Amino acid sequence: MPTPARYWREIPQRYRLEAGRCRRCGFIAFPPRLICPGCRSREFEIIKLAEEGRVISYTIIRVPPHQFVDQAPYAVGIVELDDGVKLMGQIVDCPFEELRTGLRVRIEFRKIMEEGEAGIIYYGYKFVPA
Amino acid sequence: MRDVAIIGVGMMKWGELWEKSLRTIFVETALAAIDDAGIDHLDAMYIGCMSSGLFVGQEHLGSLLADYLGQKPIPAARVESACASGGLALRQGFIDVASGMNDFVLVGGIEKMTDLNANEVTYALGTAADQEYEGYHGITFPGLYALIARAHMEKYGTTREQLAMVAVKNHDNGALNPLAQYPFKITVEAVLNSPLVADPLRVLDCSPITDGAAAVILAPVEVAKKLNKPIVKIIGSGHATDSIALAHREDITWLEAVYQSARKALAMAGKKIEDIDVFEVHDCFTIAEICIIEALGLVEKGKGGQAVEAGLTRIDGPFPVNPSGGLKAKGHPVGATGVAQAVEIVKQLRGEAGRRQVKGARLGLTQNMGGTGGSSVVHIFAAE
Numbered sequence: 001m002p003t004p005a006r007y008w009r010e011i012p013q014r015y016r017l018e019a020g021r022c023r024r025c026g027f028i029a030f031p032p033r034l035i036c037p038g039c040r041s042r043e044f045e046i047i048k049l050a051e052e053g054r055v056i057s058y059t060i061i062r063v064p065p066h067q068f069v070d071q072a073p074y075a076v077g078i079v080e081l082d083d084g085v086k087l088m089g090q091i092v093d094c095p096f097e098e099l100r101t102g103l104r105v106r107i108e109f110r111k112i113m114e115e116g117e118a119g120i121i122y123y124g125y126k127f128v129p130a
Numbered sequence: 131m132r133d134v135a136i137i138g139v140g141m142m143k144w145g146e147l148w149e150k151s152l153r154t155i156f157v158e159t160a161l162a163a164i165d166d167a168g169i170d171h172l173d174a175m176y177i178g179c180m181s182s183g184l185f186v187g188q189e190h191l192g193s194l195l196a197d198y199l200g201q202k203p204i205p206a207a208r209v210e211s212a213c214a215s216g217g218l219a220l221r222q223g224f225i226d227v228a229s230g231m232n233d234f235v236l237v238g239g240i241e242k243m244t245d246l247n248a249n250e251v252t253y254a255l256g257t258a259a260d261q262e263y264e265g266y267h268g269i270t271f272p273g274l275y276a277l278i279a280r281a282h283m284e285k286y287g288t289t290r291e292q293l294a295m296v297a298v299k300n301h302d303n304g305a306l307n308p309l310a311q312y313p314f315k316i317t318v319e320a321v322l323n324s325p326l327v328a329d330p331l332r333v334l335d336c337s338p339i340t341d342g343a344a345a346v347i348l349a350p351v352e353v354a355k356k357l358n359k360p361i362v363k364i365i366g367s368g369h370a371t372d373s374i375a376l377a378h379r380e381d382i383t384w385l386e387a388v389y390q391s392a393r394k395a396l397a398m399a400g401k402k403i404e405d406i407d408v409f410e411v412h413d414c415f416t417i418a419e420i421c422i423i424e425a426l427g428l429v430e431k432g433k434g435g436q437a438v439e440a441g442l443t444r445i446d447g448p449f450p451v452n453p454s455g456g457l458k459a460k461g462h463p464v465g466a467t468g469v470a471q472a473v474e475i476v477k478q479l480r481g482e483a484g485r486r487q488v489k490g491a492r493l494g495l496t497q498n499m500g501g502t503g504g505s506s507v508v509h510i511f512a513a514e
């Protein structure tokens with residue numbers, strides 16, 4: 001379970017979908033990094049991720065970690081965005097029988113989980129059919 | 131570097147050991163290894179353990195276990211690399227003895243998992259994934275391997291039945307191993323009818339939750355020769371890393387760290403993969419064993435499912451994989467697994483594996499993996 005400080009410091013990535021593009025080789029790092037794993041340059045520019053992409057693989061989680069028990073079963077997939085960046089997230093607003101690889105999806109902001117009775121609510125990106 | 135031998139092994143029955151604490155499970159197993167080696171002291175100790183902090187709320191294991199084993203004040207350290215912790219502890223012990231720093235080194239692996247309920251265990255294991263960009267979205271380890279399985283099935287035509295055959299084969303072997311958690315056979319139908327955990331993977335595609343430990347004693351070969359014990363040498367050691375976030379891999383069906391760690395270990399041993407007689411690999415899920423035999427170079431990319439179906443990995447096949455029953459049937463106390471693989475290979479190379487003996491085995495290989503392949507450790511062993 002993330003602490004409020006940990007959650008707060010990730011807001012640029014999670015809310016604004018900020019990534020770092022290597023100024024030397026063009027590699028897009030999401031989340032942003034300090035050194036490029038490809039060419040080891042340390043010069044990045046902040047860019048915004050593409051908001052649509054396609055499903056590379058998916059599964060339906062039926063035995064969840066304890067903080068997701070209320071949501072199960074739910075679909076999770078790896079999506080390759082149109083700028084080539086791959087990321088993992090839940091696929092929602094899509095009946096399980098309509099899930100398939102190659103499915104076009106777009107990013108939306110949703111509640112990810114809730115902490116306890118008086119705890120904070122965590123938000124982030126999820127994928128919905130485009 | 132000095133040549134290094136394994137002079138003693140220890141392993142007890144694995145399972146849900148509710149009546150035993152972590153320290154008791156470890157000490158019983160370590161004493162068995164010390165007795166097998168016939169030595170009266172240790173110079174150092176390495177313990178592979180993924181997460182005693184989350185599983186039983188205990189850190190600082192090196193000192194705790196050295197004390198309860200009656201060995202303080204020897205140096206003792208815990209080694210962590212998720213499910214590859216045991217294999218990595220073996221590598222650290224190997225480096226220690228090879229360097230000339232210490233002579234008698236115990237390498238142990240331990241995990242006490244059944245004090246938690248299933249959802250808590252799922253969370254604890256999930257910490258081996260990228261918590262901020264994978265775990266945050268509710269993925270689990272069965273879920274991560276399910277993503278690999280679906281991609282492998284769609285890319286290469288691997289079938290649901292071929293996945294099931296990995297579990298069936300490993301249970302066939304585990305039925306011959308009295309220390310296995312589940313020493314009985316299962317059928318393809320049973321796998322296909324077991325409950326879904328993360329589509330397309332089902333309960334019987336997954337290794338179980340296990341309490342258990344394993345231990346080996348290392349010594350320089352020239353010291354081992356004076357003990358009049360059967361000697362199994364460690365002739366190669368390889369370790370490699372990869373991104374732990376599955377989404378960051380170029381191809382999620384390919385385990386690059388397995389390939390790299392095997393390549394390094396084989397080069398050090400001066401052997402080819404075809405030279406090896408018996409394999410213990412990290413079948414945490416059925417799809418994992420298929421991807422591993424591809425990354426080791428035993429079969430071409432994409433042909434792992436067909437190899438299993440053709441019986442190539444059976445005990446009597448051309449490259450026997452997991453004669454112990456593997457993680458699937460023997461059990462998977464995560465930190466202990468990499469050391470238990472070495473225990474099995476030593477038994478095979480000594481000719482002491484009973485009904486699951488691979489006939490005439492002289493060279494063996496272990497492959498132990500962390501997460502979805504974010505780390506991999508390979509060792510190569512030779513009968514003296």
Ligand SMILES: [Zn+2]
Pocket residue numbers: 022023024025026027036037038039040041
């Ligand atoms: Zn770059």
